[in-house]
Amino acid sequence: MVVANLQVLSMEIGGRAVLEVILVEIIARLPLRSITRLKLVCKQWKSLIESSYLRRVFVSLHKNSSSSWSLMFGAEYPHPEAIGFHGCQTWDLQKSLGFYIKPFQRYLNLPTRCNYFYVASSNGLVWIDVFFTRTDNMPYSYKSFVGNPVLEQWVEIPPPPDQCIPTGLVTRVENDIVQGFKVVRTSRTEPRGMGVHEWRVYVYSSETGLWTSKRLLSSHPVNYAGSYPPVNLNGMLYLRERGLDATEPGVLVAYDFYGPEDDDQCLVIPLPHLYSKSVRRCLTTSGEDVIYIEILYPTLKVWKLNNNESKSGEWWLLSWEEVDMASMGLDDDCFPLAMNPLDTNIVYLWSQHHESLVTYNLQRQEFIVHQETETWRNSEGCYRMNTSGSKGYVKGNVDATTVMMLSPFVLQRWMDSVPRPPN
Known part of the structure; x- marks a missing residue:
């Protein structure tokens, strides 16, 4: 119906410039899911829709609308979505993002009997590893892909020169457009003496289509084993490493993979406070910030990484006043899972008592206990909670030394x- 009406408008209005302005004003009010289909109408519409002018108008009209998002488990979960938001005005997706990842094998002509694992995500791109039985026609037991499951666009990543561990995905963004991505795999880590430790990685760049090796130096040991996806933000990966002894809370080892090529020094960021057997912690991002959430019952604290540490001398800043969970009616067996990626007022917890996901609004000081696989709609869109998956994730991470890291x-x-990459 939308296409038919716009085609009639094209015939009835003369003057190319006037028509294009009207078309832009109409098309820019549609969700991206509909706009994607309109690109198939004709070459002229495709060119118009891909123009920077329509993009600017669309972003301006939808600046107060949420985008679709999900919080994902690590690679050990074949159904990786913990919490999903969809149906918003920006994209108007009928299902959560996990639904669009699942059938991606058919777009790539892969065997139906294979296991896929979500590895990482950055600025709308996801990295998926697909594992299958080795055959004469397939010399590798897995394939890696980076792509956008909603647009059904995927790039196959060639295997690295040596065996190494999937680590993280980073992107380069200019004018709100993803211009390139890098896939990072860990080759090995080892001490070099004099308090210096070496982290060897292979990096694949979409801009060259090649793997390169890097030897990065850190003042803290890097023992990354691929158990948890590191946090990534603005081209930088943040790996959580345990403290040198059991009384320390651990550190983040960070490196900017889009920084100067000759810079091989990692940033070592201490986590807040001392170790406690009763503490529960998670690390995530929200907006443009790295967020660290800590529960030492009955107190909940939310910290934001200070990007101006060199001026203040403080790595972390409390972004909210301490929350008394007991006064809010929350039990003493809650685990922090993540923060809403676009709203720093919303924290997601797991309640052992209710065996359910809990949404806690820091601003309103209200919490909601969600039922298993519950889906509900509000004025912005639809939320879906994967309670059964979250239960298994928390059960496997009850050790107090763990920092939970949903992606x-x-x-x-x-x-x-x-x-x-170039051909």
């Missing part, structure tokens, strides 16, 4: 094509 997968506010 945010957030679609961009515009339908960027996936960057492709």
